[in-house]
Amino acid sequence: MSAALEFKGVSQTFQAKGKKVVALRGISFSLVEGEVFGFVGPNGAGKSTTIKVMLDIINDYQGEVTLYGVDAHRAEARRHLAYVPEAPALYEQFTPLEILRMGLSMHGIKRKDADAWCMQWLERFSVGMNAKRRIRELSKGNVQRVALAHAMVVQPKLLVLDEPLSGLDPVGRKDVVDILTEYKQQGGAIFFTSHVLHDVERIADRFGFINKGELLTVRSPRELVAERADQMIVRYNAEQPIVADAKALRVGEYECEVAQEALPAFIAQLNQLGGHLLTIKPAVSLETVFFKILEESAAQPA
Numbered sequence: 001m002s003a004a005l006e007f008k009g010v011s012q013t014f015q016a017k018g019k020k021v022v023a024l025r026g027i028s029f030s031l032v033e034g035e036v037f038g039f040v041g042p043n044g045a046g047k048s049t050t051i052k053v054m055l056d057i058i059n060d061y062q063g064e065v066t067l068y069g070v071d072a073h074r075a076e077a078r079r080h081l082a083y084v085p086e087a088p089a090l091y092e093q094f095t096p097l098e099i100l101r102m103g104l105s106m107h108g109i110k111r112k113d114a115d116a117w118c119m120q121w122l123e124r125f126s127v128g129m130n131a132k133r134r135i136r137e138l139s140k141g142n143v144q145r146v147a148l149a150h151a152m153v154v155q156p157k158l159l160v161l162d163e164p165l166s167g168l169d170p171v172g173r174k175d176v177v178d179i180l181t182e183y184k185q186q187g188g189a190i191f192f193t194s195h196v197l198h199d200v201e202r203i204a205d206r207f208g209f210i211n212k213g214e215l216l217t218v219r220s221p222r223e224l225v226a227e228r229a230d231q232m233i234v235r236y237n238a239e240q241p242i243v244a245d246a247k248a249l250r251v252g253e254y255e256c257e258v259a260q261e262a263l264p265a266f267i268a269q270l271n272q273l274g275g276h277l278l279t280i281k282p283a284v285s286l287e288t289v290f291f292k293i294l295e296e297s298a299a300q301p302a
């Protein structure tokens with residue numbers, strides 16, 4: 001089975017005011033059906049350039065990019081792709097229903113129930129009541145929802161989303177996370193960019209962390225945190241605290257930090273004293289790990 005998306009050694013250089021800017025430095029990654037891949041990195045890291053390469057907006061890159069095994073230079077590679085930019089520019093004088101209908105016809109999709117199908121997607125993104133208003137009358141968050149409905153109405157196999165949750169309120173974020181989760185469970189692949197690590201932890205199966213055009217790591221959020229977590233936070237029930245610096249959370253419930261290698265001895269001691277283990281989690285968050293990786297990459301010679 002071909003990957004939904006594959007980058008092999010992709011580099012991109014721009015000329016700006018007579019200077020060479022290296023936007024991508026030989027990046028390689030792939031994602032398969034049913035996988036959600038988050039692409040994270042600071043401003044200017046190369047995220048938009050990567051999206052422009054897969055959309056063939058940039059086509060003078062070095063390396064190889066394929067979508068479902070088809071070279072990205074060929075238009076048919078994007079037949080099953082839908083893209084939603086961070087600030088979608090939808091025709092302001094049209095209504096959401098017209099926009100979705102237009103999406104269907106641009107993809108050559110003929111359905112007898114076209115209007116009902118479009119309405120179903122607008123309703124799923126909670127903008128059904130705005131279906132016949134003009135785009136220019138809608139709030140930024142509602143335009144974002146219409147753009148996402150416009151992407152989903154054509155039933156793409158690969159969704160490319162630039163900061164998909166950025167303009168949405170907490171309810172909108174939850175709606176979109178639920179819809180994306182369902183889409184993924186049905187076999188859809190998602191590539192999305194984000195500055196928000198919490199979104200990455202919530203949605204992505206794996207993520208790539210890019211900085212200055214270099215892909216520094218490709219991992220699952222959990223793996224990355226676990227790899228770097230030498231200290232764990234342990235919560236337990238016991239009559240007395242097991243270690244002197246344990247924090248009492250409530251009567252008989254304590255929390256403390258324990259080094260990974262000391263965990264077996266700690267648990268054995270807890271059992272011996274008749275206590276119960278409640279939770280164990282890494283003492284570091286994805287955010288602290290990211291800062292560490294950034295520091296390490298800055299310390300390496302160019």
Ligand SMILES: Nc1ncnc2c1ncn2[C@@H]1O[C@H](COP(=O)(O)OP(=O)(O)OP(=O)(O)O)[C@@H](O)[C@H]1O
Nearest residue numbers: 014015016021023042043044045046047048049050
């Ligand atoms: N058309 C261009 N001409 C010259 N330099 C460019 C061009 N497009 C991007 N760059 C440079 O390439 C690098 C990567 O830019 P890119 O827009 O891909 O970053 P980004 O990760 O999307 O950033 P942000 O999070 O700020 O949107 C930056 O140094 C940027 O200035």
